[in-house]
Amino acid sequence: MNITGIIFDLKRFAVHDGPGIRTTVFFKGCPLNCWWCHNPESRKLKPERIAAGSHRHCANLAIPDDPAMVGKTVSADEIIAEIEKDLAFxxxxxxxxxxxxxxxLLQPDFLTDLLRRCREREIHSAVDTSGHAPWAHFEQIYPYTDLFLFDLKLIDDRLHRRYTNVGNRLIHDNLRRLHELGAAIFIRIPLIPGISDTEENLAGIRTFLDGLPNIRQVNLLPYNPIGESKYQRFHKKNRLGRLSTQPPSRLEAIRDHFSTLPCAVKIGG
Ligand code: SF4
Structure with a gap:
């Protein structure tokens, strides 16, 4: 069966989405609503019509692309054909x-099918997740996933709710359970000025990670204002306002904060 799913972009030669040169497939639909989201067009779990000229599209896919739409339904065969173009890289x-x-993980059957096909072809696979999904979905993909890129945003549940629209208990439980299974996990921490890069939040994340000694790597993701222009283009409200990326000295200080963890700690993806 050639299962289908909804994506809103496919990027080749990506170098910040896991190790080496990668093809990144962007699934459409997200249960969170982060104030700092770089992809506000990604949230709805369906293709949507937007103002002409402001879209991201799937130009790499060999099927017609409607310039007024964000997202489209594609088959697993089409995605695998794109992925296979860059095997040598x-x-x-x-x-x-x-x-x-x-x-x-909002499209678990489509994701599982793609992961299974990658495994059959010995293509390394990573799943970049907010962690907010039923545990059953993680159990379903775990046997076919080589690496989890797992976000940790805010350790305080009340703040997590305020800035992402969901609490963090499910996310933390899923992370602990994946860790117990022995999954390969990179933790990704988005550093949002005044929100997630505070001393209190970083200390809380550090304490949480002390209980997960087999995490392979921590990636500290400096704030990138690239998303701000998108809110204008997509006529969506930017609740964050204008913020600047952290200076190198601040990023080094944050990295020092995590330096005693028994894993690599990197600035950037
Ligand atoms: S988890 Fe947050 S930042 Fe990531 S796609 Fe969803 S809303 Fe955007």
Missing amino acids: YDESGGGVTFSGGEP
Whole structure:
């Protein structure tokens, strides 16, 4: 069966979405609503019509692309055909494919099928997740996933609710359970000025990670104002206002905060 799903972009030669050179497939639909989301067009779990000229599209896919739409329904066959074009780059760089979003676990059967096909082809796979999904979905994809890129945003549940629209208990439980299973996990921490890069939040995340000694890597993601212009283009309200990326000295200080963890700590993806 050639299962279908909804994506809003496919990016080749990505270098910030896991190890090596990767193809990143952006699933459409996300249960969160983060104030800092770089992809506000990704949230609805369906293709949507937007103002002409302001879209992201799937130009790499060999099927017609409507310039007034964000997102489209594609088959697993089409995605795999795109992924296979860059096999040589994956092999040379230690790369592979990353399923991102949006939240890829919102389409678990489509995701599982793609992961299974990658495994059959010995293509390294990563799943970039907010962690907010039923545990059953993680259990379903776990046997076919080589690496989880798992976001930790805010350790305080009340703040997590305020800035993402959901609490963090499910996310933390899922992370602990994946860790117990022995999954390969990179933690990704988006550093949002005054929100997630506070001393209190970073100390809380650090304490949480002390209980997860087999995490492979922590990636500290500096704030990137690239998303701000998108809110204008998509006529969506930017609740964050104008913020600046952290200066290098601040990023080094944040990295020092995590330096005693028994894993690599990197600035950037
Ligand atoms: S989890 Fe990611 S895709 Fe979803 S709203 Fe937050 S930043 Fe956007």
